[in-house]
Amino acid sequence: MKTKIQTIKCLRCGHEWVPRKIEIxxxxxxxxxxxxxxxxxxxxxxxxxxxKWGL
Numbered sequence: 001m002k003t004k005i006q007t008i009k010c011l012r013c014g015h016e017w018v019p020r021k022i023e024i025x026x027x028x029x030x031x032x033x034x035x036x037x038x039x040x041x042x043x044x045x046x047x048x049x050x051x052k053w054g055l
Contacts, residue, residue, distance in 0.1 A: 010035040 008024060009016045015029035027035040 008035070011038050 005018055007016050008019055010027040010030060012032045012035055013027060013030040015027055017028055026033045
């Protein structure tokens with residue numbers, strides 16, 4: 001009988017590992033606690049903010 005080993009993949013850095021415990025708290029490579037959430041894409045500065053500071 002073959003057993004299936006569950007691997008976890010960090011969505012932030014792409015690291016894959018086999019967890020030692022049932023409860024996973026963070027990625028062992030990048031130490032992110034949000035390993036199971038995609039990183040948010042931030043928008044750049046708005047045009048009004050650029051002009052306000054003269055940039």
